[in-house]
Amino acid sequence: MTGGTVRPVKRLRVRTPAQPDQPFRLSLLGGWDLHADGEAVAMSSSGQRLLAFLALRGRTQRDRLAGVLWPESDEHSALANLRTTLWRVRQRVQGAVISTSHELQLAPLVTLDVDGLLAAGRYLAHQDSTESPADCAEIGRDLARHAPLLxxxxxxxxxxxxxxxxxxxxxxxxxxxxxxxxxRHLAAALEIAQAATEVEPFRETAHCAVVKVLLQQANPAQAVRHYQRYERLLDRELGIEPSPNLRDLVRPVLARSRA
Structure with a gap:
């Protein structure tokens, strides 16, 4: 880094701890979990869904929120359920939800683990990012550790x-x-590419990335084995084949082996 430039990686850590002026921490990755001032908070299923929806969708009209959370109820009953749930949530975590007569939203005092994933993901995906290879690998490893949402x-x-x-x-x-x-940081590239296939096992572009790295590492046998495992996965689970783009990557290796 040059001339006092602030390294953005430190602001984009995937795990962003709650700050002293932000006593509520809501976690949705790997499961629902809420802490208030460091203490775990128990919450009903409807309360969990209320907070999770506001965390993921932001400010929402009351009638729409009621319809989503209680889809089998009529409008009057759904709104009554929403009022009851909101009252119970407030008994548990006073100040976590901001409300008007028409809308609800989470208060700024609530920190979200999802925000860390979004920040790191968008930063890495930005085409003009200029982080060092070490920083790129570090953010990628942190990003790969996130569990699925709820x-x-x-x-x-x-x-x-x-x-x-x-x-x-x-x-x-x-x-x-x-x-x-x-x-040319191929070992780190392989680690990050393999992590992508674990996040989304059926995503072909992730498997293409793994095969490309293995070929650049001069490991054609491993590249073919990875391709064949993916081919079997698609056939077993979806009954389809890899695209020509992926097959073309390993075709020269297979042709040499047959020759």
């Missing part, structure tokens, strides 16, 4: 947000791997 929750809005976060996460890891390849 595992075991199958609400439609959760599935949508889980997919969105996974796509950002794996795309950022692919970008990091490519930058590490360009700087």
């Amino acid at each position: 595992p075991g929750w199958y609400d439609d809005w959760v599935l949508t947000e889980r997919e969105r976060l996974q796509q950002l996460q794996v795309h950022a890891l692919e970008v990091a791997a490519e930058r590490l390849v360009q700087s």
Whole structure:
């Protein structure tokens, strides 16, 4: 780094601890967990979903929120459920939710683990990022450690947000791997590319990144084995084949072996 430039990696740590003036910490990655001033807070299922939705979707109109959280209830009953849930949440964590007559949102006093993932993912995915290879690998490793969003929750809005976060996460890891390849840090590139395949096992671009790194490392046999494992996975789980783009990467190696 040159001339007193502030290194952004320190501001983008994936695990962002709560600050003294932010007593509420809500974790959604790997499971729902809430702490207030360092103490764990128990919450009903409806309270958990209320806070999780506001954390992921931001400020929301009351009627829309009620309809999403209680889809099988009529509007009057859903709004009544929302009022009761909000009252109970406030008994547990006073000040965590800001409300008006029409809208609800989380207070700025609530820190979210999801924000760390978003910040790191967007930073890595930014094409003009100029971090050093060591910083790129460090942010990538931190990003890869994140667990899925709210595992075991199958609400439609959760599935949508889980997919969105996974796509950002794996795309950022692919970008990091490519930058590490360009700087000839191939061992770190392979580690980050393999992490991308673990986040999203069916994503072909992630497997392409692994194969490309292995070929650049002069490990053609490992590249073919990785391709064949992915090929079997697609056939077993989805009944499809890898695309020509991925097959073309290993075709020269297979042709030489047959010759």
